[in-house]
Amino acid sequence: MSIKDVLSPFTAWKNLFRDPVSIRDPLxxxxxxxxxxxxxxxxxxxxxxxxxxxxCQNGAIDMVPVEGIATxxxxxxxxxxxxxxxxxxxxxxxxxxxxxxxxxxxVYTWVDGDPDAFRFTPGVDKKPWDDAALGYxxxxxxxxxxxxxxxxxxxxxxxxIDSFAEIVDGYDVAEAQFEADRCxxxxxxxxxxxxxxxxxxxxxxxxxxxxxxxxxxxxESNPFSGICGRVCTHKCETTCATRHEGEPIAxxxxxxxxxDQVSVDQIKRVLVKPTAPTGRKVAIVGAGPAGxxxxxxxxxxxxxxxxxxxxxxxxxxxxxxxxxxxxxxDIIDQDVDIIRSVGVDxxxxxxxxxxxxxxxxxxxxxxVLLGLGLQLGRATRxxxxxxxxxxxxxxxxxxxxxxxxxxxxxxxEVVVIGGGNVAMDIARTLARLQQQAYxxxxxxxxxxxxxxxxxxxxxxxxxxxxxxxxxxxxxxxxQVVVENGSVTGLKTWRVKAIFDEQGxxxxxxxEADAQFHPGSMVVEAIGQMTDASLLxxxxxEQLAWQRGRLQVDVGGRTSASWLWAAGDMVRGPDxxxxxxxxxxxxxxxxxxxxxxxxx
Amino acid sequence: MYQPFPPDRSQYPAKKAxxxxxxxxxxxxxxxxxxxxxxxxxxxxxxxxxxxxxxxVVEGKTHVGYLHRGFEKLMERRTFIQCFPIVCRICVPxxxxxxxxxxxxxxxxxxxxxxxxxHWIRTLILEMGRINSYMMYLGGQAGSLGQGVIGQWTTxxxxxxxxxxxxxxxxxxxxxxxxPGGVRDGLPDGFAGRMEETLREIESILKDVYDVMxxxxxxKARTVGMGVIDPAWLDEYGVTGPNARxxxxxxxxxxxxxxxxxxxxxxxxxxxxxxxxxxxxDVRRRDVLVSVDLIxxxxxxxxxxxxxxxxxxxxxxxxxxxGETYIRGxxxxxxxxYYLVTDGSGYPRxxxxxxxxxxHAMALLERMIxxxxxxxxxxxxxxxxxxxxxxxx
Numbered sequence: 001m002s003i004k005d006v007l008s009p010f011t012a013w014k015n016l017f018r019d020p021v022s023i024r025d026p027l028x029x030x031x032x033x034x035x036x037x038x039x040x041x042x043x044x045x046x047x048x049x050x051x052x053x054x055x056c057q058n059g060a061i062d063m064v065p066v067e068g069i070a071t072x073x074x075x076x077x078x079x080x081x082x083x084x085x086x087x088x089x090x091x092x093x094x095x096x097x098x099x100x101x102x103x104x105x106x107v108y109t110w111v112d113g114d115p116d117a118f119r120f121t122p123g124v125d126k127k128p129w130d131d132a133a134l135g136y137x138x139x140x141x142x143x144x145x146x147x148x149x150x151x152x153x154x155x156x157x158x159x160x161i162d163s164f165a166e167i168v169d170g171y172d173v174a175e176a177q178f179e180a181d182r183c184x185x186x187x188x189x190x191x192x193x194x195x196x197x198x199x200x201x202x203x204x205x206x207x208x209x210x211x212x213x214x215x216x217x218x219x220e221s222n223p224f225s226g227i228c229g230r231v232c233t234h235k236c237e238t239t240c241a242t243r244h245e246g247e248p249i250a251x252x253x254x255x256x257x258x259x260d261q262v263s264v265d266q267i268k269r270v271l272v273k274p275t276a277p278t279g280r281k282v283a284i285v286g287a288g289p290a291g292x293x294x295x296x297x298x299x300x301x302x303x304x305x306x307x308x309x310x311x312x313x314x315x316x317x318x319x320x321x322x323x324x325x326x327x328x329x330d331i332i333d334q335d336v337d338i339i340r341s342v343g344v345d346x347x348x349x350x351x352x353x354x355x356x357x358x359x360x361x362x363x364x365x366x367x368v369l370l371g372l373g374l375q376l377g378r379a380t381r382x383x384x385x386x387x388x389x390x391x392x393x394x395x396x397x398x399x400x401x402x403x404x405x406x407x408x409x410x411x412x413e414v415v416v417i418g419g420g421n422v423a424m425d426i427a428r429t430l431a432r433l434q435q436q437a438y439x440x441x442x443x444x445x446x447x448x449x450x451x452x453x454x455x456x457x458x459x460x461x462x463x464x465x466x467x468x469x470x471x472x473x474x475x476x477x478x479q480v481v482v483e484n485g486s487v488t489g490l491k492t493w494r495v496k497a498i499f500d501e502q503g504x505x506x507x508x509x510x511e512a513d514a515q516f517h518p519g520s521m522v523v524e525a526i527g528q529m530t531d532a533s534l535l536x537x538x539x540x541e542q543l544a545w546q547r548g549r550l551q552v553d554v555g556g557r558t559s560a561s562w563l564w565a566a567g568d569m570v571r572g573p574d575x576x577x578x579x580x581x582x583x584x585x586x587x588x589x590x591x592x593x594x595x596x597x598x599x
Numbered sequence: 600m601y602q603p604f605p606p607d608r609s610q611y612p613a614k615k616a617x618x619x620x621x622x623x624x625x626x627x628x629x630x631x632x633x634x635x636x637x638x639x640x641x642x643x644x645x646x647x648x649x650x651x652x653x654x655x656v657v658e659g660k661t662h663v664g665y666l667h668r669g670f671e672k673l674m675e676r677r678t679f680i681q682c683f684p685i686v687c688r689i690c691v692p693x694x695x696x697x698x699x700x701x702x703x704x705x706x707x708x709x710x711x712x713x714x715x716x717x718h719w720i721r722t723l724i725l726e727m728g729r730i731n732s733y734m735m736y737l738g739g740q741a742g743s744l745g746q747g748v749i750g751q752w753t754t755x756x757x758x759x760x761x762x763x764x765x766x767x768x769x770x771x772x773x774x775x776x777x778x779p780g781g782v783r784d785g786l787p788d789g790f791a792g793r794m795e796e797t798l799r800e801i802e803s804i805l806k807d808v809y810d811v812m813x814x815x816x817x818x819k820a821r822t823v824g825m826g827v828i829d830p831a832w833l834d835e836y837g838v839t840g841p842n843a844r845x846x847x848x849x850x851x852x853x854x855x856x857x858x859x860x861x862x863x864x865x866x867x868x869x870x871x872x873x874x875x876x877x878x879x880x881d882v883r884r885r886d887v888l889v890s891v892d893l894i895x896x897x898x899x900x901x902x903x904x905x906x907x908x909x910x911x912x913x914x915x916x917x918x919x920x921x922g923e924t925y926i927r928g929x930x931x932x933x934x935x936x937y938y939l940v941t942d943g944s945g946y947p948r949x950x951x952x953x954x955x956x957x958x959h960a961m962a963l964l965e966r967m968i969x970x971x972x973x974x975x976x977x978x979x980x981x982x983x984x985x986x987x988x989x990x991x992x
Binding site: 008011090146 | 680716908
């Protein structure tokens with residue numbers, strides 16, 4: 001201890017001559033630019049996926065309905081309401097927000113006498129900080145969920161061009177788990193899926209490696225899971241929350257992965273067993289997705305179901321319309337085998353109207369369901385289109401499945417009219433046949449739509465191009481040119497607009513931009529329609545119709561109490577919609593049979 | 600050297616045959632006195648049950664639990680990412696060690712590696728937090744002896760550092776910035792300049808603190824030779840950090856078990872000789888200067904671009920394989936550690952937090968408190984630098 005120790009403390013007095021460091025107005029002190037203050041939410045961008053609610057460890061976020069925001073595809077219509085009595089300002093909600101809509105302002109002071117005022121829906125309940133420019137925004141690279149989709153292996157174009165082998169490899173377990181891990185389990189996909197498959201749950205089953213659970217979840221809503229795992233139109237992926245972050249979850253490929261991992265026996269083991277027989281009999285015409293789905297449901301409910309199929313193998317359009325390189329036939333066989341295993345009796349080569357009459361079916365059964373599909377190709381009716389070498393895509397695809405040759409041999413040069421998936425299917429099938437027969441591909445596809453509005457899936461367009469199909473967009477077919485009795489090609493004009501001002505289908509053309517596409521065969525792939533001739537004139541007359549389709553109620557029941565119709569013939573072409581329709585109509589038939597009022 | 604009581608009183612009160620103290624409360628000789636939980640001379644929400652004879656403490660028992668929120672148990676029911684906002688609350692004045700230790704433990708068991716730039720930012724944050732923690736301590740140590748002004752000054756510079764925390768992490772106290780996989784963001788524009796200003800202000804204030812607190816006859820009279828920790832006790836009680844270094848043992852996790860980017864930084868652990876309250880305070884004061892220097896080194900050396908987060912699995916259902924690990928670091932009080940056990944599920948099986956205050960404020964304090972005067976209890980307790988929440992996780 002020294003004299004310094006006595007004097008030194010008095011140096012504290014020098015602060016008398018310093019400015020005070022106090023902040024005189026702390027309420028109006030601006031917080032740092034990335035401060036985590038009260039939330040902001042761009043409700044127009046928010047899709048109500050609820051990921052913020054999921055991650056909040058305090059339970060401070062509730063997804064609530066909001067006036068003026070309707071539930072629609074890809075948007076639950078709910079918005080996060082935040083309870084600031086619970087919020088700890090950790091901003092994990094902002095970090096996992098799929099759309100970047102949620103953020104935090106740098107405003108942190110707010111005084112209110114009402115405790116309930118501190119529970120509000122940001123962006124909906126107007127607050128002074130709604131327009132604050134500063135605050136915590138998730139940094140661009142800061143991500144807590146996976147953005148990039150697990151890549152899917154495919155056979156290279158050079159290898160696949162002359163082969164009908166399946167193109168897509170499917171995921172192995174590691175790839176599937178990687179992809180399944182990206183799912184945020186929001187369930188927007190479930191609402192979008194026509195048959196409302198339990199998508200987040202079966203994706204979780206993949207993560208957990210529980211394939212028994214996975215497959216039983218698939219079969220709860222879709223007995224065509226093997227088929228849908230390959231060729232579903234996967235509308236679910238168009239509403240997937242992760243698509244806002246990067247690529248949507250490969251939901252279709254994950255479904256396929258489950259089906260690839262389990263054996264038929266395993267599936268049969270986990271299936272719900274049919275209930276006791278009810279003694280009711282149901283006839284189903286057409287062994288396509290709608291008919292067989294309904295058969296599967298009704299058989300499990302104890303009804304005796306017989307399916308009549310005109311062709312020699314079941315599957316409907318999935319077998320006769322979809323090429324093998326997209327959907328191998330053994331996958332269809334497997335799905336059908338499982339449907340048979342619950343007691344469905346499928347009788348092939350039994351054409352109603354010819355082999356058995358509809359009246360006979362009606363007499364022998366308590367209910368009859370028509371699942372006829374869309375078997376007839378539509379015609380362009382342009383000059384020359386009545387020539388024998390102007391063929392319908394569906395007819396040629398059917399020949400390809402049956403392994404039968406095309407009359408007159410595989411054409412060396414083909415022009416396909418149409419821009420949908422069926423046009424792609426036939427173009428790619430013919431390309432393969434040409435490659436096998438002649439070692440070169442000469443297929444031109446002319447579509448009415450321009451590239452931006454193509455009806456076919458983008459991957460179909462890409463793969464068709466890779467396989468040598470020349471795709472011409474915005475070309476309107478005008479005339480099939482026939483010289484000396486043989487088709488020599490197709491004349492087209494450029495399309496200026498497909499629809500008129502009222503939105504009706506009325507293509508207008510630029511006649512100056514005419515082209516001639518050489519080809520010894522022209523294939524029309526512009527749509528299909530139902531062959532309902534089995535109904536007979538009297539029945540056709542008796543039933544109610546709407547725009548060329550049988551009129552049915554919500555449950556698929558026609559104006560005749562014993563007759564139901566389902567699938568493409570009433571809904572338009574789509575496998576998974578047909579499956580959904582199959583469930584709906586089965587429920588309607590079951591209810592009717594329960595009430596005993598059928599017939 | 601200041602000796603509050605003659606050495607021969609050290610065995611007072613007498614011990615019974617079984618070794619327990621012979622305190623007969625009915626004798627009228629003793630008085631029970633509670634210091635805390637609401638008491639200005641207590642470190643946070645804890646209390647010491649004193650048995651006094653006159654103004655001499657003959658027995659002291661630490662009571663904790665006033666702040667028990669069950670963090671370790673809470674974490675067993677939260678996903679790995681949901682634990683991240685909780686952990687910082689285990690130590691309020693220096694929360695970042697929880698974030699770092701937890702994140703590092705999760706990273707190790709999940710088999711992921713935070714990017715290098717994140718290591719630099721983590722080190723920066725830990726040193727910033729250390730300065731803040733010491734500033735709080737210096738104010739408290741001076742305050743425990745009646746010097747209110749030191750706390751005013753250290754709070755002022757601590758507030759400046761909180762401003763730096765706010766602009767870097769987006770929050771002042773609970774930063775929630777170091778998360779498994781990396782850190783949230785990089786340094787904001789102009790941060791280095793403002794940090795340098797803050798560091799200069801800290802050095803300036805620390806100079807004032809030295810003049811007024813350390814070169815102070817009263818402070819010296821009260822603290823020199825007071826509350827001596829025998830170096831032989833260090834291992835016996837698990838004493839770490841400045842409490843050990845003031846006893847002349849250079850225990851410093853940053854050197855002994857280097858983590859983050861400490862191997863790339865030049866520094867020497869600060870040690871003292873006398874192991875009394877004054878020395879411990881002085882070790883901490885000099886440690887602030889080491890931290891100031893470390894921050895300058897970090898700001899000069901750290902990479903300014905590169906990733907801040909490694910790819911983490913989807914945190915909403917992050918499962919971590921079976922495993923266990925213990926991650927430790929040198930916080931302002933000593934060894935801070937996280938023992939994490941995972942069982943392959945989406946939740947921690949067990950999280951155990953080793954806060955240095957546990958040993959310092961309970962076992963060590965109960966031994967040291969005997970035979971000191973009531974008026975010295977606060978100074979002694981503060982000199983061990985304890986934060987109750989880390990005792991009762």
